[in-house]
Amino acid sequence: MAGQAILQHKPGEWCLPHYSIHYRLLNVYLRHLIGLPFCLLTLVASAQRRPLPADHSRAIDLAVHQPAIYFPEAPRPGEWRKSLGAVFTTTPPALTEEIRLSVPAVDFNLQRGLTKRFFVVSRLQTQFIQSNLSLGVRWATPLTDRLFLSVGDDVHGWMGVLKLKDVFNSQAYGVQNMPNLTLGYRLTRELQLSVKGEAITDLYYRSQVGTLAIENRNRGFNGVAFTAVLEQPFYGNRHVSLGLRAAYSNFNWQFWSLFDTFDRDLFYPQLIFNFIL
Amino acid sequence: MKTLCYLSILLLSLTGCQKEYEAPVPHTFANRPGAGQFTPSVRKAIEGVYAVTTGSSQFGEQVAVKWTYVVNGPDTTHYLSVFTGTDVGYFNFEVVKADTMALAGYWRKLVNTETGRARLSIKTTRSGQVRPYRGQLAEGDTLMLDGAFSEKTAEPSQPLRLTYRRPLNTESFAILAHRSGGRTSDLLPTSENSLDMIKLASRLGATGIEIDVRYTKDGVPILYHDNTLNLRLIRKNGLKGPIEDYTYQQLTTLVRLINGEQIPTLEDALETVISNTNLTFVWLDTKYIGPMDKVQVLQQKFRQRAAQLGRKLQIVIGLPTQDAVDSYKALADKSNTPILCELDTAITRSLSAKIWAPRWTLGPQTNEVQAMKAEGRTVFVWTLDEPKFIDEFINQGQFNGILSNYSPTVAYYHYTKQL
CATH class of the missing domain: 3.20.20.190 (Phosphatidylinositol (PI) phosphodiesterase)
Known part of the structure; x- marks a missing residue:
């Protein structure tokens, strides 16, 4: 009987409580920021030490800007920074079940300094049939000679078009907003670690299959993302960004065509590799 | 070396927590054969589209109410299902006792893990007066499913009232x-x-x-x-x-x-x-x-x-x-x-x-x-x-x-x- 299986679950077997959206946000922050402070406190304590002598191998010269994209230091006013690489996103099991895909996307970053502290950032991630373009502003400041901080806000517009005989005649686009905070630490003169936290909020979503379309104008919290990136020299004068982004969100633009209906935060790990140009 | 340690801890912190979702059914079904006082004509009368007059913030403005059954040899067990338009929600009820028109069960929203217990009794309303349903509707009576729901396994205490609007769509589909x-x-x-x-x-x-x-x-x-x-x-x-x-x-x-x-x-x-x-x-x-x-x-x-x-x-x-x-x-x-x-x-x-x-x-x-x-x-x-x-x-x-x-x-x- 159907009820026999139902009986297997007895009242009181609750493993997880019901989550309101705010509680979920708090929970995710608590889970993941518990680990981060251990690192960051150590970094801050280390950063607050007396600066090393200028001739020391690990001494930092504030006047020297190391090439970086993620490190929270503004480019000089009028200066451009750019990088080109790839982002690999792994599909969550809840969506693709037994199939596990790591989907690569071309990743291009372009930034320009406005003032000593302010700069604009833009990023294009594309798989040609679907793309995401973001524009944002950052305010960055050094906290010590090694520790840097930036706060910013990025607006992401994404769209995808899939036309495949007997499979897809679908398209979708949407807008998301991602306020963010980045802490950067200069581990050595040339090695920089950045840790970034983002809140992901939905602004707009529209999808269409054939001639039928639906849209969602509800603005709401979608999830959070945490990124850790190392930036360092890579063969000669070339520098690279190598990082991992962990997004816990209800929706990920790269998987719009799966038409996920779960109202659950799923884990989307991303590997980031960029050459700083 | 220290750098690598920091990075490893950081990466583990970022990726180590994958939430496990669960949504156990909070009601234990007795699965008693039969339908008690819910005779075929009563069951037919109850089926329909209902306005959610109390509880709409959780379950939407209206629901569809339909009886289903499972056969086990000579026995047939009847269940009442309520389909909501919110978050792929539904209720499943069973007959509590053979001599009453009371139902108990649970609700669930399939897009998330929200669930809870629920109970309903069948009533009629006319000119604002609410009476127990006796199996027949007089002219001017409107059927009402009146009860309560809860979150998770708590005793149902939040009011739930469904008021009959119209028959179900009978198109073949x-x-x-x-x-x-x-x-x-x-x-x-x-x-x-x-x-x-x-x-x-x-x-x-x-x-x-x-x-x-x-x-x-x-x-x-x-x-x-x-x-x-x-x-x-x-x-x-x-x-x-x-x-x-x-x-x-x-x-x-x-x-x-x-x-x-x-x-x-x-x-x-x-x-x-x-x-x-x-x-x-x-x-x-x-x-x-x-x-x-x-x-x-x-x-x-x-x-x-x-x-x-x-x-x-x-x-x-x-x-x-x-x-x-x-x-x-x-x-x-x-x-x-x-x-x-x-x-x-x-x-x-x-x-x-x-x-x-x-x-x-x-x-x-x-x-x-x-x-x-x-x-x-x-x-x-x-x-x-x-x-x-x-x-x-x-x-x-x-x-x-x-x-x-x-x-x-x-x-x-x-x-x-x-x-």
Whole structure:
């Protein structure tokens, strides 16, 4: 009987409580920021030490800007920074079940300094049939000679078009907003670690299959993302960004065509590799 | 070295926490046979579209209320299902006592893990006066389902009141439940492609089911979706690899589905459909590559059984790929073997398939659908779960049915549709 299986679950077997959206946000922050402070406190304590002598191998010269994209230091006013690489996103099991895909996307970053502290950032991630373009502003400041901080806000517009005989005649686009905070630490003169936290909020979503379309104008919290990136020299004068982004969100633009209906935060790990140009 | 340590801790911190979701059913069903005071005429009177006069913030403005049943030998157990238009929500109620018109059960929202207990009693209202329902409605009376609901396992205390609006939409429409009723990933109380899920399907709104057919190593047709044994579908047992590498005996002895059930044979599944449910459609999805004859034999056997019992039951073999089409073409005798073609209209016509089932992601395909229907074919879409699109497809009124993991939502939009 159907009820026999139902009986297997007895009242009181609750493993997880019901989550309101705010509680979920708090929970995710608590889970993941518990680990981060251990690192960051150590970094801050280390950063607050007396600066090393200028001739020391690990001494930092504030006047020297190391090439970086993620490190929270503004480019000089009028200066451009750019990088080109790839982002690999792994599909969550809840969506693709037994199939596990790591989907690569071309990743291009372009930034320009406005003032000593302010700069604009833009990023294009594309798989040609679907793309995401973001524009944002950052305010960055050094906290010590090694520790840097930036706060910013990025607006992401994404769209995808899939036309495949007997499979897809679908398209979708949407807008998301991602306020963010980045802490950067200069581990050595040339090695920089950045840790970034983002809140992901939905602004707009529209999808269409054939001639039928639906849209969602509800603005709401979608999830959070945490990124850790190392930036360092890579063969000669070339520098690279190598990082991992962990997004816990209800929706990920790269998987719009799966038409996920779960109202659950799923884990989307991303590997980031960029050459700083 | 220190840097590497920092980075490792950081990465572990970022990736180490994968939340496990669970949604256990908070009501223990007694599954008593019969319907007590809910006689056939009372059950018929109760079915309908109701306004949610209290509780709409949780369950939406209106719901569809429908009775279903499960047969066990000489006994029939009746259940009341309520389909909401919010977050793929539904209620399942059972009769509490034979001598009262009281119902107890639970509610669930399939898109998340929200659930809770609920109870209802049947009342009537006239000019603001509320009275217990005695089995008959006088002129001016309006039926009311009055009760309470709770979150999780708490005693129901939040008021819930449903007020009758109109009868259910009676248009013919197939509400087909994917994987015999729903996905394991939707945290249903029974596993996908299990016998228990087949029995649960109609309580989730389904009028038919789709089941995934594969062969064991020794050629027994069974129900299983994935290519391999994996922890998404089965309990941990150390076995892995293609299910076709194992004999039926091995699977029966060593493997349990995620909620503890055995992997059923196709024969057991069809027997369950006929003996325990009132489902009217079974879609045998071809997940295997190779001869189709054993599936055909079972299809014919149970079609004959259904006909002998006077059951209006269609059992069709789904052809999702060219390999499946080739297997079908290789059958020595194709008579008495209804098929459903998921490929394009030309192949569907060339196979003389009576049912065409394109993907929903191709859109409404108005011209093609109308042409196929004009040729006497039935047209379904699969596998459509997005509630807003379900609403759009149903309101367009072109298709004869929808295959979905969310049959409560298809049921809601179908039954509440106003012609």
